[in-house]
Amino acid sequence: MKYSIIFSLYILTGLFLLTGCQEETLVAEVPQGQDGITVLTPKFVSVKDASSMIHRWTGEDLTFELLQGKNADENIKAAFDTDESTLETMTAKFATLKGVNVYKLLEDSYYDLPASIQLKKGQRSVNFQVKLKDVPDGTFVLPLVLKDGATEIGVQYVEIVKNAQVTGFDMNWLDRVPSVAEPRFVASVEAAENDLRNLGNYMLYPEGLSRPELKRPLFDMTVIFSANMNYDEGTAGPVLFYNEDVKKILDNRDVFVKPLQDKGIKVLLSVLPNHQGIGFSNMDITGDRAMIKNFAKEIYNAIQKYGLDGVMLDDEYANYPGGPEAEQPGRPMIQMGSFHFLVKELRDLMPVVEGQAWKDRHNLLTLYNIGPCSNSGAGERKWALFSNRFEDIKEGENGWTEDRMTKDQIALQSWVKNPDNQSVLDEIGQIKIGEIFDFIWNANYSRGDNYFYYIRGNSSVKTWIAGMDEAVAAEKFGVASFEMSLQFSEYGYLEHKPEYWLKQEWPNPSRLEALETTLKKQLDSEQKTMLVFNMQYVPENWKGRKLTNPYPTDFPYFMKKLGNKKQPVVQFEGTNYDTLISSYLR
Template sequence: MKYTRFIKSSFWIALLACTSNVFTACEDDITISSENNSFGNIEGNFGYVKSAAGAKALTAIAINGDKHGTGHLYFELNKATNKDITVTFKVDESALNTYNQVNGTNYPMYPTDKLSLENEGITTIPAGKRKSSSVELDIQPGGTIGTTYAVAVSATASDGIETSSNNESYIYLVTPQATLPDTEKGRVKTICYIEVNNENILNAGEYTMENSKKPFFDIVNVFAANIRLNEEGKPYVHCNPQVTFVLENADKLIRPLQQKGIKVHLTILGDHTPAGMRSLGDEAAKDFAKELKSYVDIYGFDGISFDDEWSNYEQVGGHPGLVVPSQEQYSRLIYECRQIMPDKQIGVYWCKQENGEPSINYPLGDIEGKDVNDLLDYTVFGNYNLWNTLNHINIVKQCPYALDLSKISLLNPNPAYLSRIKDEGYGYFATYNLEAGNNYIDKFNQIGQALYSENIVWTKQEYGRTDFIPSPSTAIKDYNYYLGTWEIQTVQSFTWTGRNWNQRGPGMKFTIRIEENIKDKSYYVYGWAPYSELLEKYPLTAEYIAENISIRIPIPQMLHNPDTEEPLMWKMHWATPGSTVNSWKIAESNGEFKMFTNNDGSITLKPFPFQPNIGYTCIPFCSNDDGKTWLYTHTIFQQAHPTGLNYNLIKK
């Protein structure tokens, strides 16, 4: 299919509006549309204005108080030429007017006297290349807080590139905001790394100091984007869909934390490629620092945290721009970041090597007369619940001890280490993997008292990974916690073999539903297998024990007294099977299902008293003579019946 060489710019703006929503990647060379890159049979040369850092159209840049904002734009051709191409960007209010007209929007233009382009907007696409270097758009503070503005930037190109077909615009939104609050609460700063593959960074903002009301966490690290190499061998930032979700929703995820006074950093992690913090040559380090700056500027991060793990350094040979890995090259990268981001925070996460060799995954040495200690803001030792320090980094910049908060971790804060952090002058304490569904208040109170002589207050609200509005935390176990659907896994079952009951049958899995009976006192329990049909009509009753926030199911219990609709009397008993398919023996003793809470948030119901009930299961019996005689009349006689000491429940 041939493309007409002369196309009005308004068409390209409309096309941009139609295609911007297909952005899914986080790389510098994102694909706007698969059709736009099928260039083999396209006549003529044309190009696009794009944003660095993979920012889709209408990405919002926040202007906090008197701070400047920065956009990063580049120009990409549909095909390379054999000569250098000069590209000139300009702020283009007419392009914004066209966009508003085509899309039915009404974005006001940001004050043009507050906008300027680096090098007067002029850059070059080298011969044989398709992409220009990026040009910074400086956005000075101005405008009205609460108003969403827009900035459109268009470009023209030299040497036969048709201006009528390449004069497309890119549009940023600009949101002026109030100056961020100062929440300094002491010398020690608390860092929280959050695995955004599973968790929401907003959860870190739900903890405050009891007296000062300042945030408990000073820094939240988005863990993690990756360093990779593109097809030209240059390092770039790769973001998986979960990190991309954070970036695309920076106004709903990053900004709310910052408005509470919490700094938000982006963690950069190796990704099983030769690219890493220690393998970038001098020019590659400079290029990657500029790449990182575009992410920090556009998405409004307060800093970068490096984690030098998972890079395949043994494969650096043959990759232009990479060098033999060294800690000095790590320092070079830190230096280049500091040169172009002097007002941003830079941190390093390091840990012991799994092979037992000395740790080398931290920067070391002087670069251009600058000591790495002077270039860094903080270091974090990441072997959890252990203590380690770096001799060449000032202790006020070090976190020598960190705590893993994962559900699978049973670690509690080490009071001796916390005291050392405070008493010996260390500047940071870190936690890793804050997870929804956990109640951390006891641990955080220990930390708060040790470091700040103050308790922590939790809102008891939490966010799911993609939530923007909180819900009551599932970690808070009260009457409402038990309402809902639970999956039961039993240890064993009674199974009819065709000749007798096998008391060592395999475990069973089934779902029960717990609904309100009397608020804050009792529940109805539906779905207990294999009697769900009967118990759907006449459910079990469970009691809520407020003293220890638990539940119990008393056994035996009456399910139904005779009435005109159902003349049979039904009762749930403890029972054991006899020698035939439908023979059961009713137990004499009373008991209950008693609840225990497990570390992973699940609960276990156990039949009590233990010893008499080892062989028991719960069986519904009916009577047609007012309880003088009890008959088992379950209709599917050969189904397995759950039994055993443990009934494990997981909330669905």
């Protein structure tokens, strides 16, 4: 079998966390190199990188070096510590330092070590090799502890991430044309509770198990939820912040991200404001718009740095100032055009290439359309700023009447009415969000139809989003978005939380919408994308009870309701990663 072997090389600080095994005898200090630094004692280093303790395995033998120390001109006969308890302890410390509990100790049958390493008096150094062989798929570490008798000479680590080459389905699935009956499924996954890799193990048999040659991954995209948009006092602007759970995924992309990408699944990063008075809709639009440009560049740089395929913007939880008295330094009230200019800046950094194949897309720009100040036409505030309905705002129509507006809406209306701002308004009007975003997804509990239909005068206008007519919406707009969180019923079986998985449209039908209603809208409007939120880990057994995973039943049900008559089947195939335990299991 052929394999794709992926690795990462880290130069780490805080290596003291790796110290110690039995009775804390391992010093594990950073070995000093040969670049003019005096080596006072014998050192155990890598030939390729004497300054690092963690090394990648790329399929070939690894060469290490034992260096004679200055003023320690002696005969040395060293050997590796092979005590299993020592190596297990070092493996646990390594996993702690990396921040993810996915590493296993590599069994000794998969490597060969020299029986001893001899460095004779007067000899400056000696090279030797560590040979790895027939390593299985998985994520491993091999701690190498070199000792001269009872004296430790040094510690090195070999990190091995080996993923089996994707087999069992034809990668030509990436060239498929999505349909309403088989839309692009997108899963947004809460990083704090779920292992991203599980998303790659849901397989779709689009015409049932009798046609196994058609098997493909169920999900076209997955979204890491979520990086935060914080306000930085030093730079007087927004910055990206990664909580520990998101950081673990990004810092270990070869473990979590690349296995999905190898299957053709696009991996996006969600960006979400963080209760700090700053969000996509209130960045300063005056002057050179440095706040917007800098933040767009930071998002772009993160996508490049971590090898991701795009971003999903989610304009919730910003805690925007609600009136002039609520403004904080550097955080203005909602700005007309703030979100427009951010999206335009991101699109300029990640341009759409004409004719670019799906498999080559690493520039996806998407929106989770629920935030009250982005575009949502439902809920309490109904700003719908992406509609570019400036005349409505000026003339006080469709919700922009003073008796129905909050202080921040009144301030925005005043700005729009000011003729001094007309040139900026004209610039904003040229930004057609529907044409810029690759996908826009709504939550069905904010109703699934707010890309279209509002009344202006005696006519019906079919868009809340400039640049998104029915043809564009069919390709880009996800009417259906379902919260997939699970819970145990009173009878002990798994079910979806009822507040997110509504079976009827009450108690507030103006906001909430039954699943069947949302699916019917998607079918009638011929839309070809669907977002599902917070797919959770489902163990095969829990506390002595066998559990049935509801997700393989959900998705064929969705497709059936969307007009699919091919009897599709979804199965979970592969390792069920349980390194992070979902809250409903705690």
